[in-house]
Amino acid sequence: MTCKEFEMWMIDYMDGSLSREQRERVDAHLQKCATCRTMLADEEAVHAELHQLPKMSxxxxxxxxxxxxxxxxxxxxxxxxxxxxxVEPVWKFGLAGALALALIVAAIYIPYEKHMATLQQTEYTPEEIEQAKSDIELALAYFHHYAQKTETIIEQQVLSEAALKPIKSSIGKAISNFPPI
Amino acid sequence: MKKLMFVAILLLTTVPFVQAQKNEDYKKHPGYVDFGSLDQFKDAEETVEVFIKGPLLKFVSRATSHEDPDLARLLDNLVVIKVNTFSIDAKDYKEVRDIINNVSKKLDPQKWELMVRAKESDEYTEIYTQFGNDDKLLGLVVMAVEENDEAAFINIAGDIDPSQLGKLSSKFDIPELDSLEIDAKTHHVK
Known part of the structure; x- marks a missing residue:
């Protein structure tokens, strides 16, 4: 092992994180190299002092x-x-989006289903259509009946007006010709 | 989140409402008239109630297109046919006259035109018409009452062809309407 290699491994050696083989190689180098032993001693002293300092957050x-x-x-x-x-907001957004989508789909689909059901219900049977037809005919007959009845009343009123007109006018004339009292 | 929820709730509450509104569309037609409740006369000795709207009118129109094309054409453009007639006693006459007066008050400011107001000693009739901007007949109302006899409230709404209506109604004229025998259950002519 060279001194350069020792410098690279020194911190791991101090932490005890080297493998057994690596540790043996470092030990062999330290026995032979006084410079590296001094360097290690200095480093350990600094570490010891740093560990004595109060911990701050x-x-x-x-x-x-x-x-x-x-x-x-x-x-x-x-x-x-x-x-x-x-990641919460992302999930929140996703969930909110999914919920909103589900509600929108439900809001459209449920009434659509109801509407379809109503449409299916409005598939009238021939009997119902026939009954409706006779109802319509009856309604039109009633309309005609009252329209005609009204027409008759008006005709009668107009006729009676016309019939009364000459009488009224002759009475009027008679009154106007009557000598004042 | 709040905005999305708001939109979703808004849709959830408005879509069924819009759908429900669609089923009641005939009420928005300018030719439609609500006579109010006539429930007090539902137990009258003789009653006829016809209320046919939108989809059924179309079905009848389609069903009669071959057999009676004129009727089919007329019905295809109609929105509502409503007839309420009921027999009345002498004591009901005033009440029916009041109903007619109330409906008239409602119709007068709504561009309805009083076509006929006929009054005899024991009879009273009003006929109203509603015309669109292009002079199309959109609604017809007949309200009539005869003392000790019968009251009638008739409303036809839609795109009405008067000549066709006249022709068809005279075709369905029942001369003995006064002495009609009405089935109590179905309210149909026996």
Whole structure:
């Protein structure tokens, strides 16, 4: 193992995430190389000090503010990341759309079915049509009867008016010729 | 979401309403007249009630097209044929006159033309006509009452050909209409 390779593996060595074989190779190198042993000791000391520092949590908006300040196109990135976890609106929209579509279909289909049922009902039997025909004939007969009756009344009134006219006029004349009292 | 729901609910509530309206379209025809309730006379000794509208008129028109083409043509253009006649006593006369007066008051401002008002001692008749803008006859109303005899309310609505109606009605004239025997169940002429 070279010192360069050790530098690459050092962090994993410290974390204990190397395989047994890799770890043995690193150990063999450290026995031979004092420079790398010093470098590892320094790194472990820094890590030890960092672990002693109190743990702090980063407020959510700090990341946004930081990314805004950097001026990166990070809004879309955070939005994208959030959108992975925020699938609800999509589902909501989909569900709402499906529900609305179902209601629209129902609103059109149910009355259509009713209308079709009504149309089927209006397939009258020959007896019903025959009865309706005789009803219509009766209705027209009644219409004719009353129209004619009215005509007779009018005729009578006109005739009686005509008959009375000369009498009325002669009475009128008689009255006008009568000497004033 | 709210908008979609609103549209869906609106459709759900309006489509059946529109459909129902369609079945009642004859009521919107300018020649149609609602005489109001005549239920108080439904138990009269003799009654005739004919109320044939849209679809059935078309069916009868189609059914009679070969046998009686004139009648078929007349019926094809009609929307409603309505006849209510009932026998009355002396005490009913005033009530029927009141109904006629009320209908007349309703018709007068609605472009209905009073064609005939005939009055005799014990008889009273009014005939109204409704003409469209192109002078087409769209409606006919006959209201008549004879004391101790009979009252009649007749309405014919549609695109009426007066000469054809005159010809056909005289064809179906029943001279003995005054002494008609009406089947109590079917209200048809025996």
């Amino acid at each position: 980063c407020p959510d908006d700090v990341i946004d503010q930081l990314l805004d300040a950097v001026g990166d196109d990070t809004d879309s990135l955070t939005d994208r990341i959030r959108s992975w976890f925020r």
